[in-house]
Amino acid sequence: MEKRPYEFELERINALIKERGARRVGLQLPEGLKTVAIEIAAEISTETGVDVILSGSSCYGACDVDEKLARTVDILLHFGHSENTFRKHFLSKERTCAKKEYNSFGNAFLSKKRFVLEENYQEKVVFIELRSTVDIKPVVESAVAELTGDCAGLVATVQHVHALNEAKIVLTRSGKKVIIGKSSNVTYDGQVLGCEFSSALVPCDEILFIGSGSFHPAGLARYTGKRVIAADPFTMQISIFEPETMRKKRYGVIARARDAKSFGIIVGMKSGQFNLSEALALKRKAIAKGLAAHLIAMDEITEASLLGFKVDAFVNTACPRLAEDYVHFNKPVLSVNEFEVVIGERGWEGIWP
Amino acid sequence: MEKRPYEFELERINALIKERGARRVGLQLPEGLKTVAIEIAAEISTETGVDVILSGSSCYGACDVDEKLARTVDILLHFGHSENTFRKHFLSKERTCAKKEYNSFGNAFLSKKRFVLEENYQEKVVFIELRSTVDIKPVVESAVAELTGDCAGLVATVQHVHALNEAKIVLTRSGKKVIIGKSSNVTYDGQVLGCEFSSALVPCDEILFIGSGSFHPAGLARYTGKRVIAADPFTMQISIFEPETMRKKRYGVIARARDAKSFGIIVGMKSGQFNLSEALALKRKAIAKGLAAHLIAMDEITEASLLGFKVDAFVNTACPRLAEDYVHFNKPVLSVNEFEVVIGERGWEGIWP
Structure with missing residues (x-):
C-alpha cells in the first residue's frame, strides 16, 4: 500500500476500539477524503473484527457531526477536523453562562448560549485530526x-x-x-x-x-x-x-436585500450550527421593523432547498460561510451581520472587523 | 384568498395547538407543496400566536418525518401523508415480534423488526392527510x-x-x-x-x-x-x-451488477427507512459468497452522495423506490430482492410477485 498523504492513526484507532470493546464503529470523512473511506473501513474491520458503518452524508467541519450515525454505533470516528473549543465549552457545562463570545464574523458561533440538539451521543465521537505527512x-x-x-x-x-x-x-x-x-x-x-x-x-x-x-x-x-x-x-x-474582490460580492448581496419585505430565517439543524434562540431574536427584530419573517429549519442549505419558499431574501444563522463563496443562490442569502445592516441596526463598516 | 386544492384542516390544527398549549410548531410539507408553506405558516402563527418553524428538508413520505425538527418543537404537523400502519405497529409495542411482513417489493418494509431510530419525538407528530378539494x-x-x-x-x-x-x-x-x-x-x-x-x-x-x-x-x-x-x-x-417498460430498466441494472466484486450496502437514516439489521444480514451474505461489502449510512441517496465510494455496485435497504425510476446512478443500485438475484439466492422470476 502506498504511503498516505495523511496520518490516519489506525493503530491508535484499533487499540481504542479494542479497549472500549466496541462492536459497531462509524467513520465520518470530509468530502475530499470519501474516496479512501472504503479502504480505511476494510483495514479497521480486518484488524478489529467490528462492523464499520461509513457516513454517506456531507461533512464540512467539526460542527457537522453525523448525529444519527453516532447514535447507531459505539464509537464514531470523525476524521479531518479538530474538536472545536465551543464543544469543549459546552461539555464543561457552562451552558447557562449568558456571556456571548463572537467568532470572526461577529456571529455568536462560540457563544455558550449556542447549543447542540442532543448530548447523548457526544462521548462516542472521537476526532482524528489527519496530520499531513x-x-x-x-x-x-x-x-x-x-x-x-x-x-x-x-x-x-x-x-x-x-x-x-x-x-x-x-x-x-x-x-x-x-x-x-x-x-x-x-x-x-x-x-x-x-x-x-x-x-x-x-x-x-x-x-x-x-x-x-x-x-x-x-x-x-x-x-x-x-x-x-x-x-x-x-x-x-x-x-x-485579494480582500476587495471577496468583499465586493457581499456588498452586492446586501444591496439586493435592501428592498426585501419578507425574510426566511434559516435555522441550521446540524448540531454545531443550531442556534434557534438567535433565529427567534432576528425574527422578532424583523417583525418590529414591519417586515415579515419565517423560520426555516434545514441541514443542507442549497438553492434547491430554498427554492419553494416564497420570501424575498434569507438570513443564515447556520454556518456563516455557507452563502458566501461557493454556493450560488438566486435570492439574497445574508449573514446575521449583513441582515442587521439591511434593517438599519448596524453600519456597513461593522460587517467585518 | 383563493380556494386551495387541498383541505389543510387549519381550524382543527389551530384548535389542537391551543388545546395542547404549544409554543413552537413545526410544519413539514411534501416537495410539491413547499410553495404554500409560508402562507400556511403565517395563517397558523396569526391565529394562535405560536412560533412556527418550517422544515426546509426534503419530505417524501410518512417514513420521512423531520426528526430533528420534531425534537425542537411541541407539535410537528406532517402534511400530505397518512400515518403508516408500520408506525402503528411500532407504537403498539409489538417490536419484539419476530414475524416479518413483506411489502409490495418483497422487502421487509412492514416488518416489526424494522424500527425507528428514536421514539421520544413520535407523540409530537400529527399527520394531516390533505384531502383534495x-x-x-x-x-x-x-x-x-x-x-x-x-x-x-x-x-x-x-x-x-x-x-x-x-x-x-x-x-x-x-x-x-x-x-x-x-x-x-x-x-x-x-x-x-x-x-x-x-x-x-x-x-x-x-x-x-x-x-x-x-x-x-x-x-x-x-x-x-x-x-x-x-x-x-x-x-x-x-x-x-406499461409494465414491461418499467421492468426492463431493472433487468438492465441487475445484469450490470453481475460482475461486481464489492458492494456498498446503503442504510437509510430516515427514521421510517432505517433497517440496520437487514443491511448487516446482507453484508454477511455477500462476504459468505466471497464478495466485499461495506455499510454506508445516509439520509438522501443521490449520485453525488455515492460518488466517492470505491465499490462496484450498491444495495439499497432504505426506500425501495429510490433507485428505480427517477434518480440516475452511474453504478448499479439494487433493491434487496435484486441483490439476492445477483448473488444467486433468488431467481429472476422472484423479484416481483
Missing part, C-alpha cells in the same frame, strides 16, 4: 517570492499546523518576519477554521496560508481585509486572494 | 376511453381516496366492473403509497390510478405487472404506464 518546506520556499512585505501572518488548517514552525524557519531564513497568531477559539496556534480566522489577526500586511482549496483563503481575505497567499503543499500551487 | 369525476369520465378491459382495479393516493366511491359510480355507469382493493398495510381501501401497492392486487387486467405525477403509476405498473392508466384530477391529464 507531506513536507511543507518546498511550497513555503516557492511562496517566498509572492510575499511583498517584510512581515507575514502564518496560518494553516489543522492538517498542517504541526509543521508551522518548519515553515517559520524557511521564511525567517529568507529574511521575512513571521507571526503565528494565537486564538482561544481554536486548538492550535496559527490554526484557522472555515468560520474562525482570529489567529490571523496579527500586525502584518499579508497572510501566508498553508492548506488546500480556496474556501479558507477566500474567507481569510474577506475577514482580515488583507492579501492572502495560499500555498498548497500537495499540489505545490500558490494562489493569491 | 377537486372533483375527480371529470377526469374519471375521460379515463373511461383508455380502459381496454371490462374490469379495472381502482386506486389513489391518500389525497383522493375519500372520492374513490364517486369514481366507482362513474365507471360503473360506463359499464365497467371496478374493484377497490383492501390491504392491511395502508390506512384506506384503494390507497397506494410509493412503496406499498398491495391494494392494487385485484383480479382485473388493468389499474386506474387517481393522482398526480408518474412516481406512483410507474411503481404500480412494475409491481403488479399490469397496464396502469393514470388520471390526474388537477391537470386532467391521462397517462399510460
Whole structure:
C-alpha cells in the first residue's frame, strides 16, 4: 500500500476500539477524503473484527457531526477536523453562562448560549485530526517570492499546523518576519477554521496560508481585509486572494436585500450550527421593523432547498460561510451581520472587523 | 384568498395547538407543496400566536418525518401523508415480534423488526392527510376511453381516496366492473403509497390510478405487472404506464451488477427507512459468497452522495423506490430482492410477485 498523504492513526484507532470493546464503529470523512473511506473501513474491520458503518452524508467541519450515525454505533470516528473549543465549552457545562463570545464574523458561533440538539451521543465521537505527512518546506520556499512585505501572518488548517514552525524557519531564513497568531477559539496556534480566522489577526500586511482549496483563503481575505497567499503543499500551487474582490460580492448581496419585505430565517439543524434562540431574536427584530419573517429549519442549505419558499431574501444563522463563496443562490442569502445592516441596526463598516 | 386544492384542516390544527398549549410548531410539507408553506405558516402563527418553524428538508413520505425538527418543537404537523400502519405497529409495542411482513417489493418494509431510530419525538407528530378539494369525476369520465378491459382495479393516493366511491359510480355507469382493493398495510381501501401497492392486487387486467405525477403509476405498473392508466384530477391529464417498460430498466441494472466484486450496502437514516439489521444480514451474505461489502449510512441517496465510494455496485435497504425510476446512478443500485438475484439466492422470476 502506498504511503498516505495523511496520518490516519489506525493503530491508535484499533487499540481504542479494542479497549472500549466496541462492536459497531462509524467513520465520518470530509468530502475530499470519501474516496479512501472504503479502504480505511476494510483495514479497521480486518484488524478489529467490528462492523464499520461509513457516513454517506456531507461533512464540512467539526460542527457537522453525523448525529444519527453516532447514535447507531459505539464509537464514531470523525476524521479531518479538530474538536472545536465551543464543544469543549459546552461539555464543561457552562451552558447557562449568558456571556456571548463572537467568532470572526461577529456571529455568536462560540457563544455558550449556542447549543447542540442532543448530548447523548457526544462521548462516542472521537476526532482524528489527519496530520499531513507531506513536507511543507518546498511550497513555503516557492511562496517566498509572492510575499511583498517584510512581515507575514502564518496560518494553516489543522492538517498542517504541526509543521508551522518548519515553515517559520524557511521564511525567517529568507529574511521575512513571521507571526503565528494565537486564538482561544481554536486548538492550535496559527490554526484557522472555515468560520474562525482570529489567529490571523496579527500586525502584518499579508497572510501566508498553508492548506488546500480556496474556501479558507477566500474567507481569510474577506475577514482580515488583507492579501492572502495560499500555498498548497500537495499540489505545490500558490494562489493569491485579494480582500476587495471577496468583499465586493457581499456588498452586492446586501444591496439586493435592501428592498426585501419578507425574510426566511434559516435555522441550521446540524448540531454545531443550531442556534434557534438567535433565529427567534432576528425574527422578532424583523417583525418590529414591519417586515415579515419565517423560520426555516434545514441541514443542507442549497438553492434547491430554498427554492419553494416564497420570501424575498434569507438570513443564515447556520454556518456563516455557507452563502458566501461557493454556493450560488438566486435570492439574497445574508449573514446575521449583513441582515442587521439591511434593517438599519448596524453600519456597513461593522460587517467585518 | 383563493380556494386551495387541498383541505389543510387549519381550524382543527389551530384548535389542537391551543388545546395542547404549544409554543413552537413545526410544519413539514411534501416537495410539491413547499410553495404554500409560508402562507400556511403565517395563517397558523396569526391565529394562535405560536412560533412556527418550517422544515426546509426534503419530505417524501410518512417514513420521512423531520426528526430533528420534531425534537425542537411541541407539535410537528406532517402534511400530505397518512400515518403508516408500520408506525402503528411500532407504537403498539409489538417490536419484539419476530414475524416479518413483506411489502409490495418483497422487502421487509412492514416488518416489526424494522424500527425507528428514536421514539421520544413520535407523540409530537400529527399527520394531516390533505384531502383534495377537486372533483375527480371529470377526469374519471375521460379515463373511461383508455380502459381496454371490462374490469379495472381502482386506486389513489391518500389525497383522493375519500372520492374513490364517486369514481366507482362513474365507471360503473360506463359499464365497467371496478374493484377497490383492501390491504392491511395502508390506512384506506384503494390507497397506494410509493412503496406499498398491495391494494392494487385485484383480479382485473388493468389499474386506474387517481393522482398526480408518474412516481406512483410507474411503481404500480412494475409491481403488479399490469397496464396502469393514470388520471390526474388537477391537470386532467391521462397517462399510460406499461409494465414491461418499467421492468426492463431493472433487468438492465441487475445484469450490470453481475460482475461486481464489492458492494456498498446503503442504510437509510430516515427514521421510517432505517433497517440496520437487514443491511448487516446482507453484508454477511455477500462476504459468505466471497464478495466485499461495506455499510454506508445516509439520509438522501443521490449520485453525488455515492460518488466517492470505491465499490462496484450498491444495495439499497432504505426506500425501495429510490433507485428505480427517477434518480440516475452511474453504478448499479439494487433493491434487496435484486441483490439476492445477483448473488444467486433468488431467481429472476422472484423479484416481483
